[in-house]
Amino acid sequence: MRATLVAVAVLLGAACGTASGGVSISVFAAASLTDTFKSLGSSFERDHAGATVKFSFAGTPTLATQIEQGAHADVFAAADTANMDRLKAGGFVIGEPKVFVHNRLEIVVAPGNPKRISGLADLARPGLIYIAAGPTVPAGKYASQALAKAGVQVTPRSQETDVKAVVSKVELGEADAGIVYATDVRAAGDRVSGVPIPDQYNVLATYPIAAIKGAGGLANEFIDFALSDAGQSILESFGFQRA
């Protein structure tokens, strides 16, 4: 039994170990950073000859859980501080996480806003299908905070696993509206429209970034790049707000 287990471990180790040969880092980033970080990664690779950045995008709590379960990540970029704090408390983070960017919420609707949604209050309209990210996903938490600030009582018809899934369901026409980040509406181009949420009800999303235990120097270089003026300009060009 023991020999078998050792053999299994050796086989699995051989199968998984080959990936980390070159100068590459693996960045786990919140789903809302998908397009932005791909662009940031290409710029980073241009600046650092021979370096490759591999991304894994998903809902922030999904990524945090994967890291806790031993997934190989060098950098973690979260869409809220709660999940980052959880990893820090678990001893998975090197040093102090740094806030690298902020984001605002917006209502995503079908192109041209056929249901004439003008604000958060309209989301509670009977017959209207409103969805959001799940309560553990940052975008879902921020959405409930915004609704609470506006005093609107509405339960989403579905709790999607990440914010991009909310955009997709609205784009497909399955849902009439969802609360997502302003950057998501922008990234989806003319496939959806956005309805702004006034400042008094809006929530400022805070994105921390940190290197994960076992990461090499390249991870810190990537973090520095995200915080640099060049990196911040790229993030800004996708609609994020400078940290």
Next chain:
Amino acid sequence: MASSAPERRERAPAWIAVLAALGAAFFIVPLIGLVVRTPWGEAFDSLTAPDTLEALRLSLIASLASTAVALVLGVPLAWVYARIEFPGRTVLRALTTLPMVLPPVVGGIALLLAFGRRGLVGAWLDSVFGITLPFSTAGVVFAETFVAMPFLVLTVEAGLRSMDRRYEEAARALGARRWTVFTRVTLPLIAPSLAAGAVLCWARALGEFGATITFAGNFPGVTQTMPLAVYLLLETNPQGSFVLSLILLLVSLAVLVGLRHRWLGSA
């Protein structure tokens, strides 16, 4: 593991024994992991948590409903495949068996494009009847039936093909009408296949994840079935997700034990 060698006369060569042991360990170690890591002390609390009970209730309702739908539609389909010769039968059977090998998430997307609010049939359902399936329990039943019904159809078809048709002929010769022959002779004769097909279908429906979350979405009590709850609990309450996983594992084990004569041979 080495103690359960079935053949006594022949000894396995060392390399085969090692690889076979690895193969077996690959399946057994994860199961042991689940059992070892399950917090037995909190198991009852996790089980009776409101969210868990809701997911359990919804899973039972949806999987039983989709088994019922699969029986009503799948048995006639199996009968047609087994008894009627028509052009394109092989192609049709292949198409209706496809969900068995199709990635469930692809099934979910296909369902959206067919039965979603803007889907081929869904747009019509919405405009004429005001029915929308996504984000509803009916949508969960659709997704589960889509993925699970082929298991029933194939099992029942095999039963129909292997049964002795002389009983049907005798009943017919004695003046029984076709419906009577079907309900009083055919169905009782294929009862074991029918039961096995229904159980397989139910187990597959109970475990459905990909098509459900894609087509029906995720909301506690409405579309959040056990597998969805397990997946999402892993992020917030890993201990709870271990307990739910173990329940699903026990159900699967019970199904396997129940079907052992069909699957594991009668050796």
